[in-house]
Amino acid sequence: MTAFVLVPGTHTGGWIWEDVAARLRESGAQAYPATLTGLGDRRHLAGPGTDLETHIEDLVQLIDHVDAPEVVIAGHGGGIVAALGAAGRRPERIARIVYVDTPVAQDGDPALALVPDRTLRERLTQSAGASGGDRRVSAPLLDEWHRFGSVAGVPVEALARLDLLSAPQPPATLTQPFRLPETLAGLPTTGVLCTANGSSIAMLQAVVGFGDPRFQALTDPRVGFFELDTGHWPMLSCPDELADVLLRAAAGEGHRLTATVDEKPAHLRPFLLDVPERPRERVGRVDLHLPDGDGPWPAVVLVHGGPVPADARPTPRDWPTLVGYARYVAGLGAVGGTVDHRLHDLSDYGRAAEDVAEAVELVRSDPRVDGERVALWYFSGGGLLSADLLPAPPPWLRCLAATYPVLAPLPNWGLADSRFRPAHMVRGAGQLPIVLTRVGLERPEIAATVEEFLTAAEDCGANVEVIDVPLGHHAFETIDHTEQAREAVERAVRSVLGHLRD
Template sequence: MTAFVLVSDIFTGGWIWDEVAGRLREAGARVCPVTPAGLGDGRSPVGPGIDLETHVQDVVRLIDGVREPRVVLVGHGYGIHPVLGAAGRRPERIARIVFVDAGMPQDGDPAAKLVADQAVRERLLDPAGRTGADRPVSPPPLDGWQRWGSTEGVPADALERLTRLAAPQPAGTLTQPLRLAEEVSRLPTTGVLCTASGASIEGVQMLVGFGDPRLQALTEPRVTFFELRTGHWPMLSCPEELAGVLLRAAAGEGRRLTARPGEPPAHLRPFLLDVPRQRRERVGRVDLHLPGTEEPRPAVVFVHGGPVPTGARPTPRDWPALVGYAQYVAGLGAVGVTVDHRLHELADYPRAAEDVADAVEAVRADPRVEGERVALWFLSGGGLLSADWLAAPPPWLRCLAATYPVLAPLPNWGLADTRFRPAKAVRTAGRLPIVLTRVGLERPEIAATVEEFLGAAGECGATVEVIDLPTGRHAFETIDRSEEARRAVHLAVRSVLGHLES
């Protein structure tokens, strides 16, 4: 018999697993939902001294009370922190750790680092401790759960019950650093990714391909993955499917990531066009791809997506797609520019925006650039960085382009109230020409942000040219060499350059 120990996200207790637990028991499993200290029923006050260690001990005691020799630990959201802490105390008892829409905390990370609500995260991580970092975190009202993760698929009555039973979260559970025992890194694991939250197996595979050594372990045979087409609360939105996935995970099933020695990851494969080589010059974080002319020329600044791990090598300005675009533009008489900005984590968007603004000013000041004729071209997760330029376009910005962009923060990104919302900023873009390349096989959660953007653009009369690639996928320039894909790149480049020359 398999024994499951279930630990849920912030504000919640064992009650949230009721439907999943029932289905697991019907399948013959022993199930132990955890109600951590202070999170019983939403009415009891949070006592002093409750921290992450308290919740780790709660899980350890449950493991010790299970007769079965091997236990599957399931952590949802915040719950993965006490799960990992407990696994380090009893590694010999753990058959598998299952991450349900949860991050991958490292040793020394507080859970607050992964809190979705940005305002709460900043308060908890305030180094000066002057903004109430020790106060319990109150659960959101009925209409506020979206700030903590996607509620897609959750029935209205389940969301009401979640609101009614949610309890204040002791601050110490979120601010005390997690201590990971070395043995935990060798335990079998499964990731259950909820796609409406913005996670996908394809996305994880891409992150592994960036070369971050912390993620290489995800390609080992002991690691498997599942996807659920739902939001952050699958135990409420699709309990039967989640129970089935947990049973399969316990059996060692699931998709495995590929690690093919000698084969480059998708983002390092050749650009789909063979373009003539142009002179390239590196200045700080900026690379200039220069046309063969002496007089100043307009420039196109390409802004890569992300987040990209700090240790990724090569860095984005050397990725074949970015280099290919910049070289293509230079071959047609404009200055192509690639930039390494510091979008390494979701919290880095403000810093990345500063990097892009600094790069643009440096490019405009270069004597080889016609500073009054500049286009900005955003790709993928870099799309959020377009918001500042859409909100108040400067006169020298002649065109803004976006290719398979993210145009509104995804639900679990914690950026709901920030300035990085192109779908809102486009309402003040005026007559700025916008060239948008839309791929038909986009991840649904990203495609939804594009449609939100286009809806807002239509309402305010923004000037948007959409170049559709129905068979295209995210990052198609290095994985698709079809004539349709080549044509989409040609059309987008020619359109942007046409706006620069007009």
């Protein structure tokens, strides 16, 4: 008989797992929702010395008293840190560790590092630092729970109960650095990804394809993944489905990511059009693909997505998609500029925006470029960078294009209060021509941001042309070598260049 130890996240207690535990027990499994010291109905037990070590010991004691040969320990949100600590103390008892919509904890990080929203994380950090003696870190207000993760799918009454039963957190349980036990190596793990919160198997596979060594461990056959079409609180929004996933994880099921050792990852496969090479000049982070003749020519600056690991090779300006578009526009009489901006992490959007702005000025100042006729073309996660130009488009910006873009921060990206929200900023775009290429097989979490953008654009009368690729995937230019995909690229390029020549 499998036993499940269910570890709650920050400010919550075992009560949050009640429905999931009931369904696990109905299936014949044992279920032990844990309430850690200082939380839930054990909030009165905390003292000045309550820290992460206290919570780890809580779980060790629980595991020791479970009368079952195998224990699956599941951690939600910040609770995964204590779960990992306990599993490292009792590895011989652990059959599997399940991450329920939580990132992988890094050695030396405190539980607070797993809070995605930067504003909330900073506030909690300050509150914890100022908490002397027995003072606690207050739980979020009712309208702030989404900062821990999307509340999509959570019934109103369940959200109200979350707010009612949440407890102030002992500060040291959030700030004490966590040392990843070596004894965890080799233990099977499962990730439960909540797509409405911004996570998906496809997204992880794409990250693995970049070759970042930090993520290669995710291709281990002992690591499996499941998706749930809900927000960050699946134990409240879909307890039946979560219980089923936990049972299947215990049985060793789950999607396996594939390493890309024997084949080129999707972003390095050939461009769907056979575009002749053009003269190319490299200046700093920018490559200029040049037309025939003397100019001055209009220019299209192509902005890649990401985040892309800093040591990824080749860098984005040498990727077939960007090179393909740059050569294509150069062959039609416009400079194609590709730029390596430094979006290496979700916290890098500000720096990446500065890089793009510098690249645009470099292109505009080139004597072969007509600096008053420029288009910017954003791809994938680079779409958020368009927010800087939408509220008050400069006169030299004749067109803004976006292809399979992310147009609002995903809930678990921690950018809720940032300026990088094109779906909000489009209300200031006026009649700036916007050419948006939308793929029909988009990842749901990204498709939702596109629809949010288009709804806002329609409400304010923005000048948006949508080019649909009904059977296209994200990054379709190197994946879908179909006539439909080729026509979409050709139409988008003609449209952008047409606005530059008007």
